[in-house]
Amino acid sequence: MLATIDRITGFILRAIPVCCLAALFLLLLTNVIARTFQLAGFSWFDEIVQGLFAWMVFIGAAALWRERDHFQVDWLERSLPAIPARILRLVTTLLAICFLVVMTAYGADLTRSAKALTPILGLPTALFYITIPLSGAVMLIYSSAELLRLLTGFNSSRETQQ
Template identity: 65%
Template sequence: MLARIDRCVGHVFRAIPIACLAALFVLLLVNVVARSFSLASFPWFDEVVQGLFAWMVFTGAAALWREKDHFAVDWLPLALTGRPAQMLHILLALLSICFLAAMTWYGFGLARSARALTPILEMPVSLFYAAIPLSGAVMLACSLADLVRLITTSPARPEVSA
């Protein structure tokens, strides 16, 4: 059951940034064409771009984090073996958990306390900020699962690269 939920979350967190990027591409294309031929002006353009970009960045980061496809400098973890390698991976997982917990906590506070509306569309800015704690919670859950795997794995060869 957990594997099915994980796969579903993975698909959703891959689809959101793809959809946001596609929407950004279309909006930019329409805006450039409309301005080039003096057809129309879209005063709401910046607001929508800001929201789409926020969701694309944070959900994309969560998708990469979940699948461990993000950039990582791994020369030291690859150079170590046995118990030192496992201890380094555990330390890196703990540091990630601390950062992601703070990001999720403060992101939730930011999204909850934001009362502003966008000037043209009057959309709540908290909708843009909601991407931070949501993505942070997904990355935090993945990091906690990785930490459990690291602790329960034999020190000879850790399965997870932090």
């Protein structure tokens, strides 16, 4: 059951940034063509680009975090013997959890306090900010699972493959 939920979550976390990138590409292409041939100006363009970019970056970061595909400097962990490497991994996971708790809490506070509307389309700016606590919560869940694996000694399939 958890594997199915994880697989669906992974699909959604990859699909959202891909859709945002495709939409950004189409919007930019349309805007360039419209401006080149002086067909039209899109005053709402910047608002949509900002929102799509925010969703693409934060949800994309959560997708990378889930799969541990984000940039990591792991030469020290790889060069240490097993027990010190595990302790280092535990410390870095705890630090990541602390950061993610703060990011998620402040992101939720920012989203809650955002009362402004975008100037042209009148969209709530909270729609742009909500991606911060959402992605933070996803990353926090996966970091907590990693912490549990480290504490119980259970090796993930990814670790055993390396």
